[in-house]
Amino acid sequence: MVDQWRRVGRARTGTPRLAWGAVTLAVLVLGAVFLPWLGGLDESLIHYESVRLAPSLEHPFGTDAGGRDLLLRAFAGLRVSLLVAVLCAVISTVLGVLIGGLSGAVGGWPDRLAMRFVDTLNSVPHLLLGIVIVALYRGNLTAVVASIALTHWTTVARIVRAEVLSLRERPFIDAAISGGASRWRVLHRHLVPAVVPQAAMSAVLLLPHAVWHETALSFLGLGLPPHMASIGNILAESRAAVMTGAWWVVAFPSLVLIATTLAVSGLASVWRDRLVPRRRSELAL
Template identity: 55%
Template sequence: MPKGVRLAAALLGLLALAVVVVPLVVQLDQQLVDLAAAGQGPSLAHPLGTDEMGRDVLLRCLYGLRVSFVVGLVAALAGMLIGGLVGLAAGALGGVADRLLMRVVDGFSSLPHLLLGIFIVAMFAPSPWAVVVSVGVTHWTTAARIVRSEVLSLRERPFVEAAISGGASRARIVRRHLLPHLAPHLLLATVLMVPHAIWHETALSFLGLGLPPHLASLGNMINDGQRSLLAGDWWSSLAPGLFILVPTLSVSVLTQHWRDRLNPRTRSELSL
């Protein structure tokens, strides 16, 4: 395994362990305000300093990463479910149904994701479910294209043609021959969508349209930290930014390695 992949796995595992263990050991009061400790720089008591309200930045980053990861994972699963069903139907049915469904996919793909997401969350009060709906509705088209492409490829395989020649029903072909081969690609596409969903949630929270302002969220923390930059409190914005960048880059490196293992032919062609 390459060193970069091992490093990404170690960083992601360390962050996952901290996100799971720290909230169980140290409880965070979301409404806590300690003005006497406001704006303190990194120290032994507060490794990443405190924000303008006197709250520990490291602890809030860990809570915010947990919230962002859960919201991103649920949103990615929702987008994959919608896109997977559309792509499977388009590839399996073919003909007019395929052309009609792909025109719908093209229509959604032509819309700016962030603007459409803002429009969707603006119809609801700030909440995690509003972000999940926003990301799921705006990011299912990529999954639909991936699934349709794989289904069209599988339909040309000899074992599928043999099943069709043997009189197998369309439902049986999908259940017994298509879904088992699609599962690894669906899982990979879902994992790849998680970092994108986290960035989307962070952007919405930064604009004040995502999670409630009092909730520890990486987007909310960056939004709050930009006011502290004028006072020289750089850590209030840098820390949540790093907590977004490091896990998303780590996931990207691991999924790229996973994709190369699933498709060794593509890897060999790219290396030529």
């Protein structure tokens, strides 16, 4: 009875978070995809007569140091940042599932070797390691994606490995092995499908982290090329503008970044509360 009331309470509190997160994320994604295109944003044009205009009806977010509409540029930057984040999340999740799944399924010295490599990689700060990677290929989009993806797969690998080790003790795995199933068949037929919810949730949680990571690299001048709109580049260009009183150049792009992070995190938390416990209860039967 107590568990039933807890599930009802989670459902009631999760519905507003789900609706808020879904609507906010939909508005942000649609704005990032269509708004710069519909507004005719051209990054190469400089409008000296409109430099650093305060927010108004014509320019709701104001203008930047180049006289460009900051609303259009912020959403253009969000589009680039989201693209980088999705690529990084997909690559990190695939690497994590492969390494974590194989490590947990095989066991023995390969498992110990893989986990020691994960520990070694985790001992180095991700931002520092990312700076080293992008410094070799400065201003390269591929280098930015690689620097984030190759330093964030370890979390997914640990989650998948732990789930695989737990599933290996289940009766249906023993039954499959007793029936003559090979280790590879057990892995791709039983273990990998069972860890998909955990891996997918990890990928979703990686999205805002990858956005912030790309923003930090671009803000330091080591990420995307300066001419390419991204949240990090916009914030890097706005450092001097703040000293002149143009607060909107920093405030509005930062709000777009924070709103995106909160929306994705809210959806991920609702997913974790609803889908993952349900999946685990099904596996326990």
